[in-house]
Amino acid sequence: MSENHENSEAYPDKSRLSLRADCENCFGLCCVALPFAASADFAIDKGAGQSCHNLQSDFRCGVHNSLRQLGFRGCTVYDCFGAGQKVAQVTFGGHDWRQFPGTAKQMFEVFPIMRQLHELLWYLTEAMTLPSAHPVHGELSLALDETERLTRLSPDSLMELDVAAHRADVNALHLRTSELVRAEARRKLKNPPRRQRTFGRGVDLIGANLRGADLRCANLRGAYLIAADLSGADLRLADLIGADFRDTDLSGADLTGSIFLTQAQLNAAKGDADTKLPTSLSRPTHWSTSGT
Known part of the structure; x- marks a missing residue:
């Protein structure tokens, strides 16, 4: 499949x-x-x-x-x-x-x-x-x-x-x-996220506007991100295990170094040529080939 x-x-x-x-x-x-x-x-x-x-x-x-x-x-x-x-x-x-x-x-x-x-x-x-x-x-x-x-x-x-x-x-x-x-990672950050929301396992972010959000080191384990806008968001070193990325907009987002991300999650999401991925994963073929 x-x-x-x-x-x-x-x-x-x-x-x-x-x-x-x-x-x-x-x-x-x-x-x-x-x-x-x-x-x-x-x-x-x-x-x-x-x-x-x-x-x-x-x-x-x-x-x-x-x-x-x-x-x-x-x-x-x-x-x-x-x-x-x-x-x-x-x-x-x-x-x-x-x-x-x-x-x-x-x-x-x-x-x-x-x-x-x-x-x-x-x-x-x-x-x-x-x-x-x-x-x-x-x-x-x-x-x-x-x-x-x-x-x-x-x-x-x-x-x-x-x-x-x-x-x-x-x-x-x-x-x-x-x-x-x-x-x-948080200890090493020179400019830690300001006012970053505290997320917990299974948080409901369905349809949320997180465009350009600084989500470095965030806990998004099991988060419901269905149809959320994460375009341009910084998700480096965020824990994404079990997060639901169905129709999530990852255009231009930075997922390098994110923790426990899988190919299935990416396949369920939307992205483009500017989306930055961990080296262990590949850009889905249905994603847009154009970027900013």
């Missing part, structure tokens, strides 16, 4: 290559396992385990280059963090659900579990690159190794895994990482 593999810019962060969708080595799992409802993001209803009518026999999408025009914007936003190829090639040893229909139900149920684990791997890998998080690098390394171990469990073991509990433990580490990084 994801646009990630068709972005024109090459990914410079080679340490995360296994955490990027590789549709060539997947069995169209996101197009079958996941449900969606007719809405602004999807043109039709589809149940979990039901193959999308656009999925071809070779597991390719028949309308991939026209998804947005045909009403399947949600497909271009979704990112499995490489879970698709892990389930297809590792968990099920390359045996696809069409040739081995007996595996289909379990494969479709394992896929969203694997996706959660791979998302955690993405965040943990990023956290390990942040020098200011050195005090928790040991714990992060252990969590990274344990999460990777979990991704290699058998299908039966993955089905029994308490992902929520593991996620809660890892998220606590991410929060400590964020606090360390942002506190260190």
Whole structure:
């Protein structure tokens, strides 16, 4: 589903290559396992385990280059963090659900579990690159190794895994990482933000006018930024984990150094050639190619 593999810019962060969708080595799992409802993001209803009518026999999408025009914007936003190829090639040893229909139900149920684990791997890998998080690098390394171990469990073991509990433990580490990084960055700022609003997790900023706002080091974890205007905003070293960027205007915004930003968040937003991105992410193909 994801646009990630068709972005024109090459990914410079080679340490995360296994955490990027590789549709060539997947069995169209996101197009079958996941449900969606007719809405602004999807043109039709589809149940979990039901193959999308656009999925071809070779597991390719028949309308991939026209998804947005045909009403399947949600497909271009979704990112499995490489879970698709892990389930297809590792968990099920390359045996696809069409040739081995007996595996289909379990494969479709394992896929969203694997996706959660791979998302955690993405965040943990990023956290390990942040020098200011050195005090928790040991714990992060252990969590990274344990999460990777979990991704290699058998299908039966993955089905029994308490992902929520593991996620809660890892998220606590991410929060400590964020606090360390942002506190260190604030201490080093020569001109700290003036009168910066204090945001908290899950703050409602739907449709907010934050044009040109100085949001350096802000806590925007889980913030609802749907259709907000962040054009020209400074989001350097802001914590953006879980922030909802659907239709958020990021034109000209500076996201370099932001913490825990994902490609899916960018794919859901609007931006342009002047939007500055972290080196580990790419400019979505549907963004405007013009800037100021």
